Amino acid sequence: MSSELSPIDKAKFVAAKQATQYVEDGMKVGLGTGSTAAWLVKCLGEMVENDGLKIRGVPTSSRTAELARDVGIEVISLDEAKWLDLTIDGADEFDGNLNLIKGGGGALLQEKIVATASDQMVVIADAAKSVETLGAFPLPIEVIPFGWQTTKMLVEETLIGMDVLGRTVSLRMNGDAPYYTDEGNHILDLHLNRIGHARQLSLVINQIPGVVENGLFIDICDVVVIGHGDGRVEVRDINEGTVEESRFDIIEKDNLFADLSD
Structure with a gap:
């Protein structure tokens, strides 16, 4: 299988890679559902395998739970965790106030419960998900x-x-x-x-x-990490009122990411 990533997959990957910087050893982390969140789970799994990262993940769907176990992340329930340090998830749309529409993947109920049981919610998305007004996405x-x-x-x-x-x-x-x-x-x-x-x-x-x-997530998201197909990443922090930009050099890997698709 070719390792060549489409621009949209590159955008999702760099957003996910940037978001891993919010994850620290020993954290309890909510793991979102959907194609962008799958990139995050893969990136975290690589950190578990190669860097010895120790986290416990609370998945927001059975699909995410299966993927997390496959890449070596310890999976626990929200009842076991009780409260989370961080949730990282995707979004179908987000506006300038970081209000979201979620649920395109069918997991909005668990996603909202997990996100609101966290100290911080970080959303990862490609630039196409940014809108002035919510509602174009059903x-x-x-x-x-x-x-x-x-x-x-x-x-x-x-x-x-x-x-x-x-x-x-x-x-x-x-x-x-x-x-x-x-x-x-x-x-x-x-x-x-x-x-x-x-x-x-x-x-x-x-x-x-x-x-x-x-699927409306109002005043829940704290940070949105926006990926672009050329490797640029924009981080908007609603609490700090900051916008920061960086860039990743993308090294494509057959073994890690070729099996991810929309």
Whole structure:
């Protein structure tokens, strides 16, 4: 298999590599879900193998748990950890205030629980995920299967009073069958195009019976690490109010990264 990485994969890799600098020996670390987070897990696994890094990881999905074990990271549950030093995860969108849309990978509930049980949340993303206003990416909400069509109707009615441009709601599918999360729930994707008041929408959506959680992460992310295809990395820290830039020389490795894809 060729080791040549696409620009988007290079961007994800350098963001993940930069984010490993936040990880210290002995930490309990939340491990996100999705293609960008998979790069992080691989990078941390390399540090465990080559540098003797000792961490305990709390995965946000069964997929991430399997990958973490495969690369030698000790995996524990959130109940065992109780509280985390750090969570590193990807995002489907982020705005200038580091508010996020997450859940494209179907793990938003565990991701939000883990992120809010951490001293710090670091998001890794390629530059295409940066937006002025959230909403171009469909907003996922996790709903219980019982009465999901009624829940969908209530969501559609609620959106009429919200500051959004679109109101189409679709059930996420896995082939010909509904998609199921790790908790056995469904996901409704809200095609809103633009979200005028994300905080208000998050609060209102979560009041609808049948809704478990939504994919808006408001005031949770502390730092976003943005990768570019040419190796540049931008780090935005919302608490410090700083923006720093650096660059990685990318050395591509067949054995470590060729098996990762979107």
